[in-house]
Every structure is written in structure tokens, then in C-alpha cells.
Amino acid sequence: MQANLRLTIIVLTTIILSATAVSGQNTDALSEAEKSISKQALRQYIELLVDEQCEGRASGSAAIDVAKRFIATEFYKGGLQMIGQAYSYGFYFWNNNTECLGINVVGTIAADSTVVNPKTIVVGAHYDHLGILAGKTYSGADNNASGVAAVIELGKAFAKLAEHGIRPMCNICFVAFDAKELGSKGSEKFLADKIVEPTDISLMINLDQIGTTLAPPEEAKTQHLLPNNYLLLLGKESVKPEIISVFENSNTAAEPIVLDFSYYGNSHIYNIMNNIGDQVPFRNAGIPAISITSGIHKYTNKTSDDISIINFNALTQRCRFVFRVICKLAGIKK
Secondary structure, three states, X not given: OHHHHHHHHHHHHHHHHXXXXXXXXXXXXXXXXXXXXXXXXXXXXXXXXXXXXXXXXXXXXXXXXXXXXXXXXXXXXXXXXXXXXXXXXXXEEEEOXXXXXXXXXXXXXXXXXXXXXXXXEEEEEEOOEOEXXXXXXXXXXXXXXXXXXXXXXXXXXXXXXXXXXXXXXXXXXXXXXXXXXHOOHHHHHHHHOOOOOHHHEEEEEEEOOOOOOOOOOHHHHHOOOXXXXXXXXXXXXXXXXXXXXXXXXXXXXXXXXXXXXXXXXXXXXXXXXXXXXXXXXXXXXXXXXXXXXXXXXXXXXXXXXXXXXXXHHHHHHHHHHHHHHHHHHOOOOO
């Protein structure tokens, strides 16, 4: 009997030690993936997206193809998988009685193979902007090269986890939407064309203008580590309270970010902003959707929205925050 007891203790000890080792490996891999999100990479992406070759990334223009090919290449280099046969796909839409061609760019991280019929979290940002108007280029560094840069870095971070054998309990789909400036046509077509079956989408996170610290809520102005680091979140009413709790509990003591779910406490402006953007078609389809932004400012939709206004320290911290949020929502544990 004592021999059986000793054997039981040995087996239990082995199981506990193995579980502890796996947990430690997960923690190390998660930390490595989060730290891989760097301001150097974010700067590189934004620099290319605002380059004169892109001519302001107007939807339907020849120049936006430069941005499209760059994003698709980064998805490929970063280890994201295609949905179907390519990273990009075209769609037609009407604008002022003219048929236009738009192109969305999509990469994905597949759920763990043990998950049956996994749901999908969509993380998106529009990459089109205003183009050239009256001979002036609207490069759109904050609007929305900042959001696209974040989507690329987030996708690569989750691909790094997959390299370590750590996969989410749901699919994570990263999308650069076209034609947002023409009425969110890219996100509408993404759903209409069922690139991902809409009923399989559990949440959409939209990143739109997240690169500056120019419009902080009052609470953010008192921060002592990185002044003015904050995020405004729209769509709280469309998601379950436990999802909001994940956002609220994903801050770190070293890199705190003030979260404002009320758009400066102004319900009128909140309702306006909450009904603009690529999260809207998802919400209208009955899919919970949150839009994240650092707010509009005096440079929004002006030629002065260039790379000089981007706060790369804040943008990096925000991307890492969103990474932690998605990890928790996707069931990736330390």
C-alpha cells in the first residue's frame, strides 16, 4: 500500500511539474511576443504608408496598390495565413454613380486544432484615405496609417506565438479595409461576401486613428509615466460586460493607459462617432464591435496629418495593450 502511495505521489508531482513548466513557457512566449511589438517597426510601416508613392491612398486610385501590396507582403513575411488563395481580394461598389474597385487585405491566425467549430475575432483598420485633392496630398499618418501599422504588428505578434505552438481558442482575422472614407464599403463587402461567415464572428475590434496624444480626456492629463496616454473606446453597449472587464483589466502598472468609454462624457458626440467607421457594418449585422481611437484633432483630414504628429511611444504601448486584450479574449493563458 505504501508503494502504491509513493507511486501516486510521484505521478502527481510529475504532472504538477510538467504543468508548471508549460505555464512558464507560455509566459515567456507571451512576454516575448508582446515585446516584439516595437516603435521601430510601427514607424517603418507608417513611413511607407505615407510615402509619396501612395499619394494619400485614395480608394480606387492606382497609387493605393502600393499600400495594398506592402500590407499583403508584411502579412506574408510575418507568418499570417491566407483565407483562400491570396491575402488580398477585390470587390466592386458604387460611388456617385460610378462603379469602383476596392481591395481588402486579409491575414489570419488559425485556432488551436483541438477547437471544434471555432469562432473568429476580427481585428481591422482601414488603409484608404483622401488621396490628392486640389493638388495637395493628404497622407493620413494618424488617419489611418497608425491603425494599419498596429494591425500588422499585432498579426506578427500572434504569428510568433503560433511558432511557439501557442494558438488561440478562436481564429483571429486581421483585415486592412479599403473604402472606409467612401462609406465603409470595404467592411460592408467583407461581411456581404462572407470572407468569414458572419455568424462565426464573435467580436470585431476596429483600430482607427490611434497614433497621437493630442486629444486626451481630463483623467489622462494627470498621468506621470507617459503623459496623455489614453484610448477612447466606442461601442460598449454592443458587447457583453465581461468583454469590457477584459479591457479594463489589461492595463499594466508600468504602462497604464486611461480608458474612456464615454467619448469625453459627451453623449451627443459619442453617438455621432459611434456610427462612423468600419465597426458599424459589423454591429448592424448583430456582431459585437468595439472601435478604438485616440480621437480627432486639429490635424485630422488635413495635409498636416503627417508622421511628425505620431507619438510612437504611446502607439507602441497601445498596441501592446490591445495584444493583451486579444490574448485574454482568445483564451491564450500564461
